[in-house]
Amino acid sequence: xxxxxxxxxxxxxxxxxxxxxxxxxxxxxxxxxxxxxxxxxxxxxxxxxxxxxxxxxxxxxxxxxxxxxxxxxxxxxxxxxxxxxxxxxxxxxxxxxxxxxxxxxxxxxxxxxxxxxxxxxxxxxxxxxxxxxxxxxxxxxxxxxxxx
Amino acid sequence: xxxxxxxxxxxxxxxxxxxxxxxxxxxxxxxxxxxxxxxxxxxxxxxxxxxxxxxxxxxxxxxxxxxxxxxxxxxxxxxxxxxxxxxxxxxxxxxxxxxxxxxxxxxxxxxxxxxxxxxxxxxxxxxxxxxxxxxxxxxxxxxxxxxx
Numbered sequence: 429x430x431x432x433x434x435x436x437x438x439x440x441x442x443x444x445x446x447x448x449x450x451x452x453x454x455x456x457x458x459x460x461x462x463x464x465x466x467x468x469x470x471x472x473x474x475x476x477x478x479x480x481x482x483x484x485x486x487x488x489x490x491x492x493x494x495x496x497x498x499x500x501x502x503x504x505x506x507x508x509x510x511x512x513x514x515x516x517x518x519x520x521x522x523x524x525x526x527x528x529x530x531x532x533x534x535x536x537x538x539x540x541x542x543x544x545x546x547x548x549x550x551x552x553x554x555x556x557x558x559x560x561x562x563x564x565x566x567x568x569x570x571x572x573x574x575x576x
Numbered sequence: 577x578x579x580x581x582x583x584x585x586x587x588x589x590x591x592x593x594x595x596x597x598x599x600x601x602x603x604x605x606x607x608x609x610x611x612x613x614x615x616x617x618x619x620x621x622x623x624x625x626x627x628x629x630x631x632x633x634x635x636x637x638x639x640x641x642x643x644x645x646x647x648x649x650x651x652x653x654x655x656x657x658x659x660x661x662x663x664x665x666x667x668x669x670x671x672x673x674x675x676x677x678x679x680x681x682x683x684x685x686x687x688x689x690x691x692x693x694x695x696x697x698x699x700x701x702x703x704x705x706x707x708x709x710x711x712x713x714x715x716x717x718x719x720x721x722x723x724x
Binding site for chain 2: 485
């Protein structure tokens with residue numbers, strides 16, 4: 429589990445388990461940031477996000493997020509909720525390192541895919557292939573703000 | 577106005593005018609990305625976001641987004657909407673350069689603040705000071721995906 433002071437850790441874990449979408453920021457070697465919405469699942473100390481079969485603008489191997497992570501492992505993942513009542517605003521910002529699970533990580537890949545399918549009924553076998561590229565994020569800093 | 581092919585440009589302009597929140601990704605000199613939710617207003621070819629009086633974790637001058645923009649001007653701004661029906665998903669990704677308006681940019685600062693206040697009734701004079709730090713983003717690439 430995420431190693432944070434008890435009360436906040438539990439709250440943040442609950443938020444991470446319930447959140448349906450996050451925004452993943454990556455960066456290329458020329459310090460150009462990129463950010464996309466992603467689905468994800470929290471499994472123990474790691475967060476997993478799959479390159480699924482939602483239509484993409486380019487072939488998976490050319491996806492900017494993957495090219496960026498291969499070149500620069502540092503990422504930021506934001507979970508937040510907008511509300512017109514600004515007293516209700518909050519966010520959780522996770523900074524850490526990301527990598528793509530290799531084909532040899534069969535057990536970890538299987539676990540990540542099972543958890544993603546359990547969280548998102550949209551992840552049919554067609555939408556999330558057993559051999560999908562899986563991004564693993566290991567947080568090293570979690571900060572939160574607002575009405576959490 | 578944003579120089580894009582007519583139909584898409586109008587749609588994207590409408591989205592940018594209506595969107596209540598975006599996620600701003602910045603990067604520091606060590607290639608560490610950062611991302612926060614921001615309010616913003618589209619004015620002509622530029623997007624403006626203010627450092628307002630919502631409570632912050634640190635003093636404004638220490639805000640990571642501002643430190644990052646001072647060091648690395650490239651930013652990415654994401655506007656998207658999550659939906660459990662994944663056929664409804666979409667996003668607009670803006671990449672460009674950001675800078676902080678200087679105190680000498682009185683006219684531009686005044687315009688940005690007026691537009692932000694017009695878009696967000698939450699921006700009372702207390703919430704958005706006349707001397708607030710204003711981030712200007714000039715897009716150089718706008719891409720969109722999904723059901724737009």
